[in-house]
Amino acid sequence: MRPRVSHARRSYATATKADLYDVVVVGGGPAGLSLASSLRSSSVTNGLRVALVEGFDLAPGRNWKPEPQTFSNRVSSLTPGSVGFLTDIGAWKHVDRDRVQAYHGMQVWDGISGSRIQFNWNPSASETIAYMTENTNLVHGLLSRLSELGGVEVIDKTRVENISFGEDNGELDLRTWPTVEITGGRKLTARLLVGADGANSPVRTFAGIESRGWDYDRHGVVATVKLAEGSSLGIEKTAYQRFLPSGPVALLPLPGDFATLVWSTTPQNAAKLKTLAPTDMAAMVNAAFRLSHVDIDFIKDLDSGIAGEVQWRESVTQFDYTRVPGRVVGVQDKSVASFPLKLRHADTYIGERVALIGDAAHTVHPLAGQGLNQGIGDVQSLIKTVETAVQNGQDIGSVLSLEPYYSEQYFKNHLMLGVVDKLHKLYGTTSAPIVALRSFGLSAVDAMTGLKSLIMKQASGGR
C-alpha cells in the first residue's frame, strides 16, 4: 500500500531479517533449564524453536565430576512433587542419585520454650518428605537431559546486553516481539521471552514489572558439615530445625555422615560465624541445637575458646539426646558462606510476550526450603499453559494464552511467601505471651496426627 522503492525495500528486509524464536529463555539456572527441557520433552511443544541464554559458563555444570565425600554448600530441598516433575521430563535419571539424600522425618522446635513438633512419615510406607540435592547435581542432570534431547540452542558465557522490541519491515510487524541483544551483537527475537534470570531479572525490568518486598536484615549462613561417625545410621534420615530468636537454624541430611547447615541470623552474627576456625564453627553449630539462646549469644561473642566453652555448658544443660541432630565434628573447607535473606514478589508474572519464572518472580525466606520448589512449580504450570495454547492454535506469547499460568501460580506462591514470612516473624520474638501461644500451637499440632499429615503434604508438594 505504501509506495516504496523496490530495491530499497529489498535491502531493508535483508538488513533487518529477524532471527525468530518461539521461546527465548534468559537464565540457565534450575528453573530456566527445567523449562527448556520440558519444552523439548513434550510432544505438543517440541516443534517450537527454543534458545536459552546464560551469562555464566555452563561447562563446569555440564562436565561436573564431583569428589566423593565432598558436598557443595548450595543444597536444595526438592519435594516429591518437584522430583516427580523432573522425572516426567526425563531429567531426574541424569541426577547422581548417590549424592541425593532423602529424609523421612522432621524435628522442629521452639528455641525458647522447647515445644516441638515431630514429623515422621509411616516408615513402612517409606514416604519421603524431601530430597536434599546439590544444585550443581540438578543443573548437571538438566544439562545432560538437554544434550540428550538436542534442539535447544544453548548460548552460555553470553550476556544479555539489551532488550528492545522488533521492527515492522512492511511484511512482518514484530513491534510487540521482544528482541534480545546478546554479547557480540547478535539479536534473538522472541514470540515468548521467559525471564528465569534471577532476583534482579533484566527481563522483568524490560517488561516494566515491579518487584516488591523487604529485606529481613538476616543472613543465611550455609556450610557442609561432617557428623560424628555413625550418628546418622539407619535408613531413616531426619531434618532438624530450631527456631532461635535471631532466626531458624536447620541441619539437613546429606549422604553418609554429612549434613548441610542453613542458619539464618543477624548480619553481624553471620560475619562472625564466617571468621571462626573449623573446630569453633562446629562447636557453634552443636551449641545452636543444644544450648539456650542466651548461652549461644554469649558464646558467639567470645574471641577464643569457643569449643571449650560449648563443651562445658553442654555438660550442664539438659536436652534430649535422641531428638537433636548428630554431633558436628568437622566443617568442610571453604564451605562456609552467607547471603542476605529477603522477600520479593513481582506484581505479575506475565506481560505481552513475557513470562517470569523462579527467582525472577519471587524470592522466599529459605526456612521452609521452598525456593527451588516454587520455581519448578512455575515451570510445571507454564509448560501446561503453553501446551494448551499450542493445542488451541493460540499465539503462545499473548497475554490471553499466558493468563492461566499467572492465575495458577501467583496466589499459590503468594500464600507460601506469606506463611513463611509469618513463621519468620512469629519466631523472631522472645516475648513471653507470644512464646507461650506459639508453643501451645506447636504442641497442639504435634498431638494432632491429621493436621500434621496435612501440613506435611503441603510441605512436600504432594501430587
Place this chain on the structure above:
Amino acid sequence: MSSRLLRRLPQTLPLSTPLRRAPLAFPLSRQHSTGSGTSVDPTEISHFDGLASTWWDPHGSSRLLHLMNPLRLHFIQTCLLRGTPVPPTPSARGTESVGADPIAAVQGHRESEEGGLRYLDIGCGGGILAEALARLKSTRSVVGVDASSGVLEVAEAHRRMDPGLVKGGRLRYENCVVEELGGRLKGEERGGFDVVTMMEVIEHVPHPHAFLYTAMSHVRPGGWLCLSTISRSWISYLTTVFVAEDVLGIVPRGTHDWNKYLNAEELEGFFHAQKNWGSGGGMVTMGCMYLPGLGWKEVKGGEKVGNYFFGVRRDLE
C-alpha cells in the same frame, strides 16, 4: 456511543449466557445483514469499525469470543472425528493421529502440507478463529471473509504480527459479502473447503435459507459446515431482547431480532430435507454456556435454551 456501551457489557451484566453472547454476535452480523453486497448499511459498518480497535485487547469487548475459541475448536474436532473430507491415506499428514486428534497440533515451524485441511471462515471479524485454525499443524490454509473493511484491516494487521501466519499463504482475508466470494477463490478452493465455519452469524441474517445455501456451496463433499448460534427460547428472549435492550438499554434496541433466532430442530429439519447432507451421523448439535469462573463449557441440552454449535457434513459422493 453504542460501541462504548457494548464494550462495557461483559463487566456490567449478570452472566447469563445469551446476554454475554449478545455483543459477540452483533459485530459479526453486519456483513450478512442482507442477501447481497449492495445493501449493507454503511452506518452499521462504521459502528462496527469502532469496535475493531479493541478486537485483540485481551480485556476488551471481544474477551468472551477469545475465551470461546477453544470450545469452537473442540466442536470442529468433534465433527471431524465423525468423518473427514478425505478418507485417511498413507500419504496424508498425521494419518495415525487423525482419529485421535484431527486438529490439535503443534505450533511452530511448519510447511503447508498436502494432507492438511482447508478452512473457510465466514464472518471472520478480527480473525480470532481464523488465526487459531491457521496455526494448527493439521491445517493447510484458511480463508477468512468479512464485509467490513475496518475489521479486516485489524485482522490483517494482527496477522502480520505472527511470522507463522504470514509464511506460505496459510491465512488470507477477503473483504466481500459471502455471495461474492466465489470470484475471489483460487485453485483448489473453487472445489470447496474441508470445513466452512460461521460463528455467531446466522441469527442476524434476514434470509437464513438463502444464506445457508450460499455457505453450503463452498463445502466440498465429505466436508463440514460448522456454525454457532442461539436458540429462540423464552430465556434467550428475556436476556438478549427484553433485559438487555428494553429494560437496561445497554444493547441498542433492534440489535437482536428474536424472531430471527434459529432453533436446533429447525436447522436439523432444514438439513434433513437437503439431499446429500448429514447422512450416517453427519449431524452434530452441542449446547454450551458461559459459566463464570469456569469459562465456556459444553452443556448437554443447552441448545434448548441458549447458545449452541451445529455441524453438518456434506455426504461423500
